Amino acid sequence: MKLNNTSQYAIRILAYIADHKEKSLLSAVELSTALVIPYKFLTKIMTELVKADFIESIRGREGGFKLQKKASEIKVDDILNIFNDSIKEEECILGIGFCNGMCKCALHDQWMEPKLLMQKMFRESSLEDIAGRGCKI
Amino acid sequence: MKLNNTSQYAIRILAYIADHKEKSLLSAVELSTALVIPYKFLTKIMTELVKADFIESIRGREGGFKLQKKASEIKVDDILNIFNDSIKEEECILGIGFCNGMCKCALHDQWMEPKLLMQKMFRESSLEDIAGRGCKI
DNA sequence: AATTAACTCTACCTTTAGGTAGTAATTTAA
DNA sequence: TTAAATTACTACCTAAAGGTAGAGTTAATT
Numbered sequence: 001m002k003l004n005n006t007s008q009y010a011i012r013i014l015a016y017i018a019d020h021k022e023k024s025l026l027s028a029v030e031l032s033t034a035l036v037i038p039y040k041f042l043t044k045i046m047t048e049l050v051k052a053d054f055i056e057s058i059r060g061r062e063g064g065f066k067l068q069k070k071a072s073e074i075k076v077d078d079i080l081n082i083f084n085d086s087i088k089e090e091e092c093i094l095g096i097g098f099c100n101g102m103c104k105c106a107l108h109d110q111w112m113e114p115k116l117l118m119q120k121m122f123r124e125s126s127l128e129d130i131a132g133r134g135c136k137i
Numbered sequence: 138m139k140l141n142n143t144s145q146y147a148i149r150i151l152a153y154i155a156d157h158k159e160k161s162l163l164s165a166v167e168l169s170t171a172l173v174i175p176y177k178f179l180t181k182i183m184t185e186l187v188k189a190d191f192i193e194s195i196r197g198r199e200g201g202f203k204l205q206k207k208a209s210e211i212k213v214d215d216i217l218n219i220f221n222d223s224i225k226e227e228e229c230i231l232g233i234g235f236c237n238g239m240c241k242c243a244l245h246d247q248w249m250e251p252k253l254l255m256q257k258m259f260r261e262s263s264l265e266d267i268a269g270r271g272c273k274i
Numbered sequence: 275a276a277t278t279a280a281c282t283c284t285a286c287c288t289t290t291a292g293g294t295a296g297t298a299a300t301t302t303a304a
Numbered sequence: 305t306t307a308a309a310t311t312a313c314t315a316c317c318t319a320a321a322g323g324t325a326g327a328g329t330t331a332a333t334t
Contacts, residue, residue, distance in 0.1 A: 001217070001224050001255070003138055005292065008232040015243040027310070041293050047312065060301025061309040076244070080138070087138050095145040096274060104271035106152040107213070110262050114255040118138070125247050134241035142322065164280065178323050184282065197331030198279040 007085040009037050010045055011076060011130075014054065018071040018131035025064030052082045071131060077122035087119050144222040146174050147182055148213060148267075151191065155208040155268035162201030172274060189219045208268060214259035224256050 003011075012035055017026055028046060032039040046065060049055045056068040067074070080086035092099030093111045140148075149172055154163055165183060169176040183202060186192045193205040204211070217223035229236030230248045 001138070001140055001222055002228070003230060003232075005232065008230075012231055012233075012243065029310085038293065040295075043311075044293085050311090057311060058301085059299075059311045061307095062302060063300080063310045065311090085138055091139070093140060093145075094149055095140075095142065096149075099271075103274075105149075105274070106267040106270045107148065107262070108271055110258050110267065114251060114258050117254055118251040121247050121251050125244070130243040130247065133243045134236075134245055166280085175323065177325075180281075181323085187281090194281060195331090196281045196329075198277095199332055200280045200330080202281090 003080070004083060004085050006045060007080050007083045009035075009042070010049060010079050010083065013037070013042070013045065014049070014067070014074065014079060014127055015131045017055065017065065017067055018074075018127040021067075021071075025058060025062075025066055027064040031065070048082060054079070054082075067127075071128035072126045074127045075123055076125045076127075076130070077119070080122060086122065087115060140217070141220060141222050143182060144217055144220045146172075146179070147186060147216050147220065149274065150174070150179070150182065151186070151204070151211065151216060151264055152268045153274070154192065154202065154204055155211075155264040158204075158208075162195060162199075162203055164201040168202075185219060191216070191219075204264075208265035209263045211264045212260055213262045213264075213267070214256070217259060223259065224252060 013031055016031065016035055020026060028039065028043050031037070031046075032042045035042075037045075046055070046057070050057045050065075053068055054074055055065045057063065057065050077086055090100070092105050093107050093115070094105040096105050099105045099108055150168055153168065153172055157163060165176065165180050168174070168183075169179045172179075174182075183192070183194070187194045187202075190205055191211055192202045194200065194202050214223055227237070229242050230244050230252070231242040233242050236242045236245055
């Protein structure tokens with residue numbers, strides 16, 4: 001029961017950028033070094049974040065990345081959705097395809113409360129809320 | 138953010154056995170058919186459940202599987218632990234190796250409450266609590 | 275004793291997640 | 305205008321999860 005690696009990296013990257021708004025641009029090398037994420041893998045993730053319109057990229061020398069939206073407008077859940085790692089409304093914790101009121105899995109009722117709390121947490125936490133907390137990594 | 142396939146199968150298998158205690162033994166074929174889990178994969182999981190002392194296997198013709206403990210004594214969390222899919226106390230949701238009071242990740246505080254609720258749910262739900270709920274699959 | 279229906283073990287195959295390599299394209303500065 | 309610093313793209317590699325195959329072992333039935 002955990003987030004996948006790519007989601008974890010993406011959240012850390014975006015939180016880091018949000019936490020460094022004094023710099024107008026951050027390069028892939030800087031991010032890779034600061035966050036200890038393999039450079040090539042980071043650039044791959046960056047490309048997806050750009051395509052998802054969360055960050056803007058400036059190409060060429062002196063280029064880099066910056067947020068394309070206000071930090072308060074990017075929720076953790078939006079990031080998870082890019083990598084298909086969010087908690088889907090109707091997805092069953094035991095993986096059965098038709099878990100609902102009519103026919104529910106053994107854990108359906110017990111799962112409801114933790115699920116709703118997690119969804120709420122992911123949906124309500126923005127980059128602004130989480131950036132700058134703790135060790136900035 | 139989901140349980141892995143093997144954990145899901147294992148929970149469904151054990152809940153199903155707990156829900157059919159009128160039968161003294163259930164065979165792998167029966168379980169595979171009833172739960173729609175690939176036979177060969179199911180037998181592999183059964184072997185792990187036997188080794189973990191959750192179920193007992195009777196070999197030979199007329200053999201099969203049954204619970205080795207009372208249903209009330211097997212918690213969902215115990216099952217997750219076999220497949221390394223439980224929520225570890227100190228594991229960081231963003232995957233950083235030293236996320237604690239001194240140096241915590243950006244999501245550390247927000248994650249605390251949902252994490253505790255999930256742990257509680259997994260730790261307190263026994264097979265007895267979940268068996269026979271819903272559609273028995 | 276042979277047959278049959280079961281579990282067990284070892285090895286392998288397939289798919290997906292995670293990660294790497296190399297090159298092309300873009301932009302700025304010297 | 306060239307070199308350097310940057311992102312973008314395509315293709316590939318590796319490890320882990322998920323799943324399959326087949327032969328071996330056990331024990332009840334006939």
